[in-house]
Amino acid sequence: MEKQEFSSHISEMLNRNLEDLFNHILEMGGMVERQFESALVALGSGDTEKAVEIIAFDKAINKAEMEIDRLCAKVLARQQPTASDLRLIIAAIRIAIDLERMGDEIVKIAKMVIVFGKEHEVKCAELPGYVELMDISTRSNVMLKTALDSFARVSTEGAGKIIQEEELIDDIFAKAMVDLKISLKEMPDQVECLMEMIIALRASERVSDHARNIVESIIYLVQGMDMRNLDSDRLNEFLSELES
Numbered sequence: 001m002e003k004q005e006f007s008s009h010i011s012e013m014l015n016r017n018l019e020d021l022f023n024h025i026l027e028m029g030g031m032v033e034r035q036f037e038s039a040l041v042a043l044g045s046g047d048t049e050k051a052v053e054i055i056a057f058d059k060a061i062n063k064a065e066m067e068i069d070r071l072c073a074k075v076l077a078r079q080q081p082t083a084s085d086l087r088l089i090i091a092a093i094r095i096a097i098d099l100e101r102m103g104d105e106i107v108k109i110a111k112m113v114i115v116f117g118k119e120h121e122v123k124c125a126e127l128p129g130y131v132e133l134m135d136i137s138t139r140s141n142v143m144l145k146t147a148l149d150s151f152a153r154v155s156t157e158g159a160g161k162i163i164q165e166e167e168l169i170d171d172i173f174a175k176a177m178v179d180l181k182i183s184l185k186e187m188p189d190q191v192e193c194l195m196e197m198i199i200a201l202r203a204s205e206r207v208s209d210h211a212r213n214i215v216e217s218i219i220y221l222v223q224g225m226d227m228r229n230l231d232s233d234r235l236n237e238f239l240s241e242l243e244s
Contacts, residue, residue, distance in 0.1 A: 014079045021071045021092050025099075028064040029148040032099045032106070035061065036141050036207070039109045043137065046124065048117035054110040061103040068096040091221040095151070098210040098217070102144070105210070108203035109137070112196045122193055128183040129197040132176035136169050136204045143211035150215065156222050159215050160239040166212040173205040 035057055042050040072089045075081055081089060116124040124130055143162055150158065177198070184194055216227045219242070227235065 017075045039106045042113045048114050051110040051113040058103045065096045065100040091217040094217040098213045102210045105203040105206045109200045112200040140208040147214040162215045166208045169208045
């Protein structure tokens with residue numbers, strides 16, 4: 001499937017609606033991308049005012065998802081799309097859900113910045129897990145950018161690398177959790193702060209999960225292949241075919 005298929009129908013109304021839907025996904029993706037970049041800045045600097053802005057901005061992301069739902073329902077009700085058009089609508093619904101949930105996870109990171117800024121003397125950057133949190137957040141943000149670029153090009157190029165990156169993040173997250181569990185025993189006076197770190201780490205790791213989901217939706221859009229139930233052997237075989 002290629003992007004020009006969206007504008008090749010006899011019905012001009014269907015062409016406009018599909019193009020509109022496509023652009024709304026990119027716009028919503030750009031909003032989440034900016035939200036995540038702001039969270040990285042707030043996390044690195046301890047900027048609580050920026051963290052408050054990030055949380056407030058989540059309402060706009062939620063509205064964007066509702067608008068995409070409305071556009072999908074409009075096309076389904078009035079144009080009765082088939083084949084590749086229907087795949088675009090299904091992919092759009094899935095991607096919008098993942099973007100909205102990314103926004104929710106990013107809000108959790110912003111809330112941690114506020115908690116540390118107002119309620120604790122210890123600095124977030126001094127705690128175990130902070131280095132891994134910045135690492136996972138940075139990698140997840142790159143994954144999001146790459147996934148949105150793939151959607152804009154209606155291309156599966158680089159999908160395998162994004163999935164491999166998500167699996168690497170899982171490993172970083174698992175190691176950080178082991179270290180934090182040890183820290184919970186060794187630093188009983190910092191339990192509350194360490195729990196905040198665990199929540200933020202989990203939220204950042206979940207962003208990478210949603211980025212991977214978006215890539216899987218793009219593969220479904222382009223190839224018509226649903227990857228959600230593939231075992232690891234079949235998944236690796238399929239990704240090798242994509243890269244060849």
